[in-house]
Amino acid sequence: MLINLSDVLSEQHKPIDVTVDFEMEQFQAKSETFPIIEKLPVHVVISHIKGKELRIHAETKVTVVIPCDRCLSDVKQEFSLDFTKYVDLAVSDAELKEGFDESNFIDGYHLDVDKMLYNEILVGWPTKVLCSEDCKGICSVCGQNLNEGACACEDTGLDPRMSVVRDLFKNFKEV
Ligand SMILES: [Zn+2]
Numbered sequence: 001m002l003i004n005l006s007d008v009l010s011e012q013h014k015p016i017d018v019t020v021d022f023e024m025e026q027f028q029a030k031s032e033t034f035p036i037i038e039k040l041p042v043h044v045v046i047s048h049i050k051g052k053e054l055r056i057h058a059e060t061k062v063t064v065v066i067p068c069d070r071c072l073s074d075v076k077q078e079f080s081l082d083f084t085k086y087v088d089l090a091v092s093d094a095e096l097k098e099g100f101d102e103s104n105f106i107d108g109y110h111l112d113v114d115k116m117l118y119n120e121i122l123v124g125w126p127t128k129v130l131c132s133e134d135c136k137g138i139c140s141v142c143g144q145n146l147n148e149g150a151c152a153c154e155d156t157g158l159d160p161r162m163s164v165v166r167d168l169f170k171n172f173k174e175v
């Protein structure tokens with residue numbers, strides 16, 4: 001969703017107070033894609049400071065499904081976004097003044113809400129995602145989700161790649 005900034009940048013510097021949709025259906029990070037399953041409308045307030053300086057406040061909640069780091073089951077991660085940005089459209093991101101934010105989500109007279117929120121979600125992305133603190137993970141041999149019950153594999157504690165070697169030896173014996 002694009003917000004037209006001409007009102008706030010015009011002579012009258014009329015503040016903008018709108019509620020818009022976050023249109024992104026999935027979150028693309030590096031090579032992975034995460035579904036966005038819930039999102040509240042985005043409340044955006046933009047006011048003029050001076051020159052081409054703007055104050056942007058945005059508020060919304062977005063829920064993204066991220067697989068558990070240990071067992072890969074779906075974990076709903078809620079991002080409560082409530083932030084304020086200070087941008088100066090007269091300067092490029094390379095010559096930012098102190099206290100000002102990058103404005104790569106503004107192109108000419110348009111603010112790209114999806115792009116702005118994407119940056120915020122990325123910044124707040126958790127380093128670790130677990131379905132529960134004591135998630136048991138998956139069996140490294142058969143892939144069974146150990147939260148759903150134990151599997152029949154021997155608990156050898158060996159590297160799963162070792163099972164290939166073990167099988168090789170077994171085959172040799174049979175020959
Ligand atoms: Zn888990």
Ligand SMILES: [Zn+2]
Pocket residue numbers: 139140141142143144151152153
């Ligand atoms: Zn197993």
